[in-house]
Amino acid sequence: MNLTTTNTSGRLFSLDALRGFDMFWIMGAEEIFHALFKATGSPFWGTISNELTHPDWNGFHFYDLIFPLFLFIAGVATPYSVGRELEKGKTKQQLLWRVVKRGLILVLLGIIYNNGLQLKPFSEIRFASVLGRIGLAYIFANIIYLYSKERLQIIWFCVLLIGYWLLLKFTSAPGFPKGDLTMEGNFASYIDRSLIPGRLYLGIHDPEGLMSTIPAIGTGLLGIFTGSFLKNNVVIPSKKALWMAVTGFVFLGLAHLWDLDFPINKNLWTSSFVLNTGGYSLILLAFFYYIIDVLGYKKWAFFFKIIGMNSILIYMSGHFINWEYTTNGFFKWLGQWVGDPFNIAVMAVCYVMLQWLFLYFMYRKKIFLRV
16 A cells, blocks of 8 residues: 655665555566576576566465555555554544545455456456455454553464464365365355455455455555554664564574465465464564664665555556557667567567656656555
C-alpha cells in the first residue's frame, strides 16, 4: 500500500525503496532474466530464471517472496501512519473507519484488476485477488494493532499461524484423509470452493482464497511488529538493522523446521511460508534500512524509490495502458538492430524502463495514486 512513512528523524526512505524493489519484479523485470536464459542457454541465467517462477505446489522460489513482501511492507508502515494519527489524538473509531475503507478499496481494485471494467456473467467473475488479500489482511492486522497491546498482538500472531496449521492438519476435503495438503484434498481449498462466488483461479483452488487469508494476517502483523520496533525502540539504528537481520535468519530456520510437517507453500500460504517469507523480508529490510537510513547512501535507491511511491498505480496500469504495444512503438527498431538472440532481452529492458519513465514523470508532477 502506498503509504507515506516517516520516523522521528524524517522519512523512512528505505521503505519506499524496498517497496520499489518489490514492484520492480512485478513490472516485468523477471522477463529480462527469462530472455537472457533463452538467448544464452547458460545454467547461470537458467538458475536465476527458475527462481523467478512459482513452484507448482510445495517449495519456494524467490518469486514467491514478491507478494508477501508487499504485505509485510504495508504492515511496517502502520505504526508510522495509523500510529502517528493515534499520537495526534485521532480516536480508534476514526482510524478503524479509515483502515476498513482503505482495505475495501483494495478489494474493489483487485476485482477490477482481475476482470477489467466490463460486464460479465456472475459465474465468470474472479473475486479473489492479490489486492483483495492485501486489503483484507491489512484490515484485520490493523484492527489487532488498534485494539491490542504488543503482547496480545504477538499472541494473535502465534494463534493465527498455529491455528491454521492445526486446522489443515486435522481436516480435509470430503473423501480425503485428514491432513491432506494436495490441491484437491486440503480443507482450505474445499472451503473456498464452497463459499467464494464466481470462479476460482485454478478451478478447484484459488491462491488468494479466503481461508489462506487467515495466515496472511500474520504476515501483516509481522510487518507491524517490525515497524513498531523501528519507530519506538531506543536501540541505535545500526543495532536495529542487526537485530532485524538476526531475527530474519532465526525465522528462516524455524520455517524450514516447520516445513518438515507443514510444507512451505505459497498457494496455501502455510504457516511455514509466513515464517520463511517473513525471514527474507526482515533480512531485505535490514539491508535497505542499514544502507539507506543508517549509512545515508540514498542516491543508488532513487530508481526503486520512484517505483515504490506509486506502487498501486503501476500495478493497475497494465489494464489501461498496453505497455507491450507502447514499447514496440518506441523501441522495436532497437530490437531489430540488436537482432537474435538478444533482442528479446533488450526489449524486456525497454519494457521496464518505459514504465519507470512514466512513473518518473508522475513523480515530477507530484501525482501519486494513494489508497
